[in-house]
Amino acid sequence: MNEQTATVNIDDAARLKATKFNEATSNRHMANEVRFSFYNHANILKAFKDGRAKDLKDAPKVKDKPILIIGSGATLDEAWPLIQKWEGAIMTSSSQATTAIYYGKEPDYIVSLDPDTGPSEFQVDTWEGRKSVMIIHPGVMPEMFNFWKGPLYLFRKMQPQTPFYANAQKMGYQTLGIKDKGRYANAQVETLITTEIPMLACVIAAQICIAKQLGYNKQFLVGADLSFVDNRDRFIRWDYMNGKWQNTDMGIHKNQGVDPDLMIGNLKSTRMMVFYAHQIVTSWRITQADIINTNNQGLMETFPYCPLEIVVANQGKGIKGYSEQKRCEVSEEYLARQNIYFIGVGEKGIMPHEFQDPISEIPKMLRKLKAALTAQGKGDDLDIDKNMERFNKLFKKVTAKALKPDTPIIKKPIMKIPETAIELVDMKKEWELKQIAWNAIKIMGKKEKREFDIDMIIEAINRHVIDLTFIEMNIVIKKIRQYEKHVERNAA
Structure with missing residues (x-):
């Protein structure tokens, strides 16, 4: 383990980061997606006219059939021989599509979200005659519509904080309607792309939502590691170049300080990967799909687990995940620990x-x-x-995780010992923070006499206070240090 790698728990790693990451992704892509939506207009309308493009809601739906949702983790490499034996559908993103072809397993569906993704992501011997459907939105790179000759399912991004998608883009992909006295009467206008898919800045989350839209309620995650496995953060990629298949990515990437490494338990991950895990669970709650993870080497322990060998041997039949009620309970509790809550509106909204x-x-x-x-x-x-x-x-x-055991160790506490993290955050006085830290250390069974060992305090708070953000943690440490200096000055 790298000595510079920070050790945190998964809740702290993701908490209060969703808005930040979503905004960063949106801001980076927004200008291009607006521009591309106009450039792509003619090609998309032609594809609809030719019958090659469909609104995702009009795509053929399945019933009682399972699907493999393919991720980009390093465990995907060992999964390919089993995926080859899978008789049902698989859904990849643009990242794994060529590698699936290399292993002889044509993706049934390919999801392409990123406006930075171009034809260079799809280098195989040929796409002609293959069954793959590209699932795409109007804001992708224009070259994609010139390159892809196969069927297209289209959707718009559901992103309430960005009115463009719900308003201008929606109207841009409508028919003109009927004319009345030489003028378009704004009547009998048809919206060509009505389907909206929640955008959670994570392609697996989008795959889950899209698969549910297509009727796949039973979904098996493959390669959804969101951590480093054998020191690799991604699968080994294959592309067809210069007349032969070539390994173009060994799945080892340096973060170069942009997204620092973290230790989540015994797993090495990054803050971005933890954020993706958070978003995948959000899509689980939104769709209430019956999702089972086939990998137990990564961060996605929230989902029920079944080895891929068993899934493939049974072709997904008879493998039960959580009940619908438990899916809601588990996903909501996981997200609540990261301060995400779902407000119920209407009957099911x-x-x-x-x-x-x-x-x-x-x-x-x-x-x-x-x-x-x-x-x-x-x-x-x-x-x-x-x-x-x-x-x-x-x-x-x-918030009910106690800071003290049922039988208090401190015989005569000089203050009320907080029961929950919420109470702790509300306390402002330095002497209270001192007492909290000392009590937590005592509870951990520490025998050292140094009451104000900062590392000990951090360890105590990490273990016993589950709702502190990093910012709040720093405030606690700062106040404790200030109190120590105050005591030293008074003693002098």
């Missing part, structure tokens, strides 16, 4: 939102949302009491 201080912020947001819906005549769609009942159960699950 949900609205994910990230909070910094959920206990105080959620009631305020519910009241504001209720007022907004009431103004639209939809006030009955939001049941505040029902939402708060569910949230209060989650609060207890994610």
Whole structure:
């Protein structure tokens, strides 16, 4: 293990990062996706006219069939011989498509999201006559529509914070409607691309949502490591170049400080990978798909697990994941630990939102949302009491980890010992923080006399306080150090 690698838990690694990463991805891609949406207009309309393109909602749907969702982790290499024996559908992203062809397994579906992805990502001997369908949105690189001659399923990105997709892009891909007295009457207008897929800045999350849209409720994740396996962060890639198959990527990439390495338990990962794990669980909650992970070497321990050998031997039949209720409970608890909560709207609608201080912020947001819906005549769609009942159960699950055992070690505490992280964060006085740290150390069974060993304090808080962000942790340490100096000055 590299001595410079930070050791954190998975909740701290992802907490309060979703908005940051989503915004970074959106900002990087936004200008090109707007521009490309206009450049691609003629080609997309022609593809619809020729019958080569379909709205994703109009694509053929399956029923009671499983699918393999292919990720880019290093464990994918050893999975290919088993994938070859899989008789059902597989869905790759643009990253694994050529390697699937190399191993003789044509992807049924290829998802291409990134506006930076071009034809160079798809170098095989030939795509002609293959069954693969490209699933794509109007904002991808224009060269893709010139290059890809096979069938296309189209969708628009569901990204509420970016009105372009829901408004201008939607209207741009509509028919003109009928004319009345020589003018277009804005009547009988047809939207060509009605399907919207939630954008969670992670292609596996998009694959899960798209597969569910196509009718695949039973989904098996393959190569969804989101960690380093054998010191590799990705699979070994193959492309057909200069008349032969060549290995073009060994799956070893240096982060160069952009996304520092982290240790999550005994797994080496990065903050971005942990964020992806967080987004994949979000897509699980949104779709409520029956997802089973075939890999137990990575971060995705939230999902039920079944070895790929068994999945393939049974062709996915008879392999049960969690019940629908448990999927909701497990995914919501996982996300609540990272301050993501789902507000229930209407009969089945949900609205994910990230909070910094959920206990105080959620009631305020519910009241504001209720007022907004009431103004639209939809006030009955939001049941505040029902939402708060569910949230209060989650609060207890994610904040009730005690800082002290059932039988207190401290015989005569000079202050109230906080029971939860929420109480700790609310405490501001330096002497309280000192007492918290000391009590936590005592609980861990530490016998050292140095009450203010900072490493010991960090270890104690890491183990016993599950809801502190890194920023809050730094505030705690700073206050403890300030208190030490105050004591030293008074003693002098």
